[in-house]
Amino acid sequence: MSELIEGKPGQRYLLMGNQAIARGALEAGVSVAAGYPGTPSSEIIENLAKVADEANMYVEWSSNEKVAAEVAAAASFAGLRSLCVMKQNGVNVASDFLLHLVGGGTRGGMVIVPCDDPGALSSINEGESRHFARMLEIPLLEPGDFQEAKDMVKWAFELSEQIGNLVMLRSVTRLSHASGSVKLGALPENRPRARFRHGGFVLDPQEGAVTSAPVAYKHVLQQEKLEKAESLFEDCPFNTYTGPENPELLVITSSACNLYCREAIEILGVSDRAGLLKLGTTWPLPKKLIRTHLENCSKVLVVEEVIPFLEENLKVLAAELAMEIGPRTIFAKRDKTIPSVGEMNPDYVIAALVKIFDLSYEAAPADYVEKAGLCVMAGAPGRDLTFCPGCPHRASYWTLHNVLALDNRDGFICGDIGCYSLGMRETGYYALKTMHAMGSGTGLASGFGKLDQFGMDQPIVAVSGDSTFFHSVIPALVNAVHYNADITLVVFDNSGTAMTGFQPHPGLEVDAMGHDAPSIDIESVCRAVGAQTTVCDPFDMELTRDILLEKITGKNGVQVLIFKQSCALSPEKKGKPRYEMHLDENICIGENCGCNKLCTRVFKCPGLNWDEKNQHARIDEVICAGCGVCASVCPTGAITKKERA
Amino acid sequence: MTAAANLLSDPFNLVITGVGGQGNVLASRVLGSMLTQKGYSVTIGETFGASQRGGSVMSHLRISSKGTWSPQIPKGRAHVVVSLEPTEALRVLYEYGNPDVYVLCNTRPVHSIAVISGQFKYPEQDELRQWIRDLSAKAWFLEATGAAMAMGNAIFANIMMIGALSAADILPVDKDTFKDAVSNMMAADKVSVNCDAFARGADMLLAEGISGA
Numbered sequence: 005m006s007e008l009i010e011g012k013p014g015q016r017y018l019l020m021g022n023q024a025i026a027r028g029a030l031e032a033g034v035s036v037a038a039g040y041p042g043t044p045s046s047e048i049i050e051n052l053a054k055v056a057d058e059a060n061m062y063v064e065w066s067s068n069e070k071v072a073a074e075v076a077a078a079a080s081f082a083g084l085r086s087l088c089v090m091k092q093n094g095v096n097v098a099s100d101f102l103l104h105l106v107g108g109g110t111r112g113g114m115v116i117v118p119c120d121d122p123g124a125l126s127s128i129n130e131g132e133s134r135h136f137a138r139m140l141e142i143p144l145l146e147p148g149d150f151q152e153a154k155d156m157v158k159w160a161f162e163l164s165e166q167i168g169n170l171v172m173l174r175s176v177t178r179l180s181h182a183s184g185s186v187k188l189g190a191l192p193e194n195r196p197r198a199r200f201r202h203g204g205f206v207l208d209p210q211e212g213a214v215t216s217a218p219v220a221y222k223h224v225l226q227q228e229k230l231e232k233a234e235s236l237f238e239d240c241p242f243n244t245y246t247g248p249e250n251p252e253l254l255v256i257t258s259s260a261c262n263l264y265c266r267e268a269i270e271i272l273g274v275s276d277r278a279g280l281l282k283l284g285t286t287w288p289l290p291k292k293l294i295r296t297h298l299e300n301c302s303k304v305l306v307v308e309e310v311i312p313f314l315e316e317n318l319k320v321l322a323a324e325l326a327m328e329i330g331p332r333t334i335f336a337k338r339d340k341t342i343p344s345v346g347e348m349n350p351d352y353v354i355a356a357l358v359k360i361f362d363l364s365y366e367a368a369p370a371d372y373v374e375k376a377g378l379c380v381m382a383g384a385p386g387r388d389l390t391f392c393p394g395c396p397h398r399a400s401y402w403t404l405h406n407v408l409a410l411d412n413r414d415g416f417i418c419g420d421i422g423c424y425s426l427g428m429r430e431t432g433y434y435a436l437k438t439m440h441a442m443g444s445g446t447g448l449a450s451g452f453g454k455l456d457q458f459g460m461d462q463p464i465v466a467v468s469g470d471s472t473f474f475h476s477v478i479p480a481l482v483n484a485v486h487y488n489a490d491i492t493l494v495v496f497d498n499s500g501t502a503m504t505g506f507q508p509h510p511g512l513e514v515d516a517m518g519h520d521a522p523s524i525d526i527e528s529v530c531r532a533v534g535a536q537t538t539v540c541d542p543f544d545m546e547l548t549r550d551i552l553l554e555k556i557t558g559k560n561g562v563q564v565l566i567f568k569q570s571c572a573l574s575p576e577k578k579g580k581p582r583y584e585m586h587l588d589e590n591i592c593i594g595e596n597c598g599c600n601k602l603c604t605r606v607f608k609c610p611g612l613n614w615d616e617k618n619q620h621a622r623i624d625e626v627i628c629a630g631c632g633v634c635a636s637v638c639p640t641g642a643i644t645k646k647e648r649a
Numbered sequence: 650m651t652a653a654a655n656l657l658s659d660p661f662n663l664v665i666t667g668v669g670g671q672g673n674v675l676a677s678r679v680l681g682s683m684l685t686q687k688g689y690s691v692t693i694g695e696t697f698g699a700s701q702r703g704g705s706v707m708s709h710l711r712i713s714s715k716g717t718w719s720p721q722i723p724k725g726r727a728h729v730v731v732s733l734e735p736t737e738a739l740r741v742l743y744e745y746g747n748p749d750v751y752v753l754c755n756t757r758p759v760h761s762i763a764v765i766s767g768q769f770k771y772p773e774q775d776e777l778r779q780w781i782r783d784l785s786a787k788a789w790f791l792e793a794t795g796a797a798m799a800m801g802n803a804i805f806a807n808i809m810m811i812g813a814l815s816a817a818d819i820l821p822v823d824k825d826t827f828k829d830a831v832s833n834m835m836a837a838d839k840v841s842v843n844c845d846a847f848a849r850g851a852d853m854l855l856a857e858g859i860s861g862a
Contacts (some may be wrong), residue, residue, distance in 0.1 A: 018678075018685040018693075125696055149717050150692075182720035183681060183693040263692075263719040271723060350723040368725030368747040372784070376743040379780040384736040385769035387761040390703035392670065423702060430762060431703075579802075601767065608762045610703055616770075626794060626803040627759070
C-alpha cells in the first residue's frame with residue numbers, strides 16, 4: 005500500500021486499522037519493528053515491511069513473539085523508537101521477557117501493539133492482553149476509532165519516552181481488520197543513530213547496564229513512572245466526553261465499543277439522557293477525570309470486551325471515592341447487563357440501554373425476522389470451515405487418519421496452531437485430538453510418549469506447521485529426543501505462514517522486507533537434534549501411507565516426517581492448476597458402487613459435487629484447483645488427471 | 650475530491666456477502682475506495698482469517714457524509730445486500746434484513762461440505778429466488794459467475810456485482826470512479842479486464858431491468 009508512505013499529509017484516506025497503526029508508527033519516526041504473524045495483527049508489520057527501505061526502517065518477522073519483543077527492545081536500548089506487534093496469544097509468549105524489560109525500563113520510545121480477537125473470530129481463545137498492562141505495571145492505550153489508531157501511536161511513543169518505559173497500545177479485530185477514513189500527518193525526516201551506552205553508573209537509566217535488578221529499588225522507580233503516566237492521562241486528548249452536563253446515565257467505554265455505544269445512543273435517540281465517556285487511557289485510570297464524571301451521575305454503564313477489566317478498575321476507584329461522592333450503581337458484565345463473553349456490537353449496547361431506560365426497540369418487524377429465520381433453516385445449509393480446494397492438509401489428514409485406523413491401536417494426533425488446526429473438524433476427518441498453544445502439540449506428544457511405563461501403548465503423533473516449527477516446536481522436539489519419547493512428528497511444510505497470508509519464516513530464502521536471507525532447513529534441524537527424519541510429498545498418497553505406517557509401528561524414539569507440498573494459495577500455485585481433472589460419468593456409478601460415495605461423502609473436497617439427479621460425482625470447474633489428489637481417492641478410477649501444458 | 654451528494658440514508662448500510670475465496674474483501678475495498686473518492690466517509694467491517702477457509706465471509710460498508718460508524722451494522726438495518734452466493738443472501742437477511750432492503754444476488758451456488766457430503770440438500774434455484782424476493786423490496790438475480798467464466802476467470806464475478814450495483818441507481822458510483830479506484834489498487838495489466846467485468850455487470854443488471862425481478 006503505497007498510500008502508507010506516499011499519502012499526502014492533511015488528506016483523508018480509507019485505511020484499515022492496522023494500516024493506520026503502521027502509518028502512526030511511521031509518523032512517529034519508528035526505526036525498528038518486529039512481530040510474529042497472527043490474525044488480526046499481521047498487516048501492521050506487513051505494511052511496515054513493504055516500505056522499510058523507503059522509510060529507512062528495519063522490519064522483521066521474528067521467529068516468535070518473545071524474540072520480537074527482544075529485537076524491538078534492543079533498538080530502544082540503542083536509543084531508537086521501536087514497535088513490537090502480535091496477536092493476543094503472543095503477549096503470553098513475550099511476557100517473561102516483558103516483565104523483566106519493564107523492571108529496567110526503556111530508552112528510545114518502545115510501544116507494544118497486541119491485537120486482541122474478542123469473539124475468537126480467527127483464534128481458538130478470546131483471552132486478552134489488557135490485564136498484562138496491569139500485571140506489567142505499564143500504561144495502556146486503546147484507540148476508539150481509525151483516526152485514533154494512527155494518532156495514538158505517535159502519542160504512545162512520546163509517552164514511552166516521557167516515562168522511560170514500555171507502553172501498550174491495544175487493538176481489537178474490529179479496529180485492526182476494519183477500515184475507516186484517516187487524515188494523515190507528516191512523516192519525519194531525521195533519523196537517529198543507534199548506540200547502546202552501557203559504561204555509566206550502574207543505576208543510571210540512560211548510561212548504565214539495563215536490568216530489573218536491584219528489584220526493590222527499580223520496582224519503586226517503575227511505579228513512579230506509572231504514576232507519571234496517570235497524571236499525563238488526566239489531560240489526554242484521547243479521553244473524550246459527549247453528552248449532557250448531568251446525564252441520567254454515564255456510559256464509559258473504550259476501543260471499538262466506542263463506535264457501538266455512539267451508534268446505540270443515536271439509534272435510540274437518548275443523547276439528552278446518556279453521556280458517553282470514551283477513554284483512550286484505560287490503565288491506570290485517570291482518577292481525577294473519572295471523579296469529575298462520576299460526581300455528575302449516579303448510574304454508570306461500562307461497555308468493553310472481553311473481560312471486565314475497565315469495570316473492575318472503575319469499581320476500585322468508585323469504592324475509593326464512595327465516602328466523598330456517595331455510592332454509584334454500575335451496570336456492566338458482573339450484573340449481566342453486558343454479556344460476559346464474546347465480542348460486542350451495537351445491538352448489545354442497544355439492549356443494555358433499553359433495559360436501563362425501560363424503552364422498547366425492534367431491530368426489524370417480528371414477522372420479517374420469523375420468516376427470514378424459517379428461510380435460513382430451510383434454505384441455507386451450514387457452512388463449516390474447510391480446507392481450500394488443492395490444500396495439502398486434506399491429503400495429509402486423509403493419510404494420517406487412514407494410517408491410524410489401519411494400525412488399529414487407538415493412536416491419536418496432538419494438534420497445533422495454523423490452518424491445519426481445522427484437522428479438529430470434519431474437513432480433517434476429526435483427526436486431531438488435542439489443540440492448545442503454539443508448539444503444544446509436540447510438547448504434549450513428548451509427555452504422552454513417556455507414559456509407556458504406565459501401560460500406555462497407543463501410537464502418538466504430533467503435527468506442526470513450518471512456521472510453528474520455528475516458533476516453538478524446536479524446544480519440545482529437543483525434549484522429546486533427549487528423553488527418548490516414542491512419538492512421530494509430522495511437519496506440514498507448505499512453504500510459508502499460510503494461515504495469516506504467507507509471511508516468510510526462517511525456513512525461507514527471503515525476509516519480511518523482501519531481501520535475500522539464509523534459510524534454515526527443517527530437515528537438517530531435525531536430523532541435527534537426533535530425530536530420524538524423512539521427507540515426502542503428501543500428494544503421493546500411497547508412498548506417504550507406507551512411510552507413515554512404518555514410522556508409527558515401532559518403538560523407535562522420535563521420528564519426524566516432513567510433508568512437503570506448497571499451500572494451494574501460495575503465489576507459485578494460486579490460479580495455476582497442475583492437472584486437468586476429468587470425471588468419467590460412465591465409470592462413476594454412485595450409490596451402486598461399493599465406495600458409497602467416498603469422494604463426496606467422506607473425502608469432501610469442495611471441488612467435488614454430488615449430482616443428485618444423475619447419481620454421480622462431478623468436478624466443480626469453478627472451484628477445483630487441479631491438485632489431482634481425488635484421483636488417488638476414487639477406487640474405481642472414474643476420476644483421472646492430466647498434466648496441464 | 651468532490652463534495653458528497655445526498656445519500657438515500659445516512660449512514661447508508663451495505664453488506665457484501667459470499668464464501669471465502671470469492672473476492673469479497675477486494676470488492677468491499679474497491680467500493681469503499683470509490684465512495685471515498687466521491688467524498689464520503691466510509692467505514693468497512695470485515696471478517697477474514699479463519700473465515701476465509703470455505704466459510705461465510707461478510708463485509709459491512711457504512712457510507713456517510715457525517716463520519717465514522719460502527720464497523721458492524723446494527724441488526725435489521727442493511728439497505729442493500731450484494732450476495733456473491735445465493736444461500737449467503739438468506740443468512741445475511743435473517744440478521745440484517747428488513748422489508749425495505751434491496752438484494753443483488755449472484756445465482757451460482759457454492760456447495761458447503763455439509764451439502765457435498767449429503768448431510769443437507771442445497772435448495773432449488775426457484776425456491777431460493779422466491780425466498781429472497783419475499784424478504785426484500787427489490788431483488789436482482791445475475792449469473793455473474795457464468796459471465797465471468799466466459800471472460801476467462803470466475804473470480805471476476807465480484808467486480809461484476811459491483812458493476813451491477815453501480816447501474817441500480819442506489820449509490821453515486823460509475824465506471825470512471827471504478828477505473829480510478831482499481832488503477833490505484835491493481836497492477837496496470839489487470840485494470841482493463843476488471844473494467845470490462847464492471848461494465849458487463851452493469852449491463853447484466855440493466856438487462857434485468859432497473860426495478861428488479
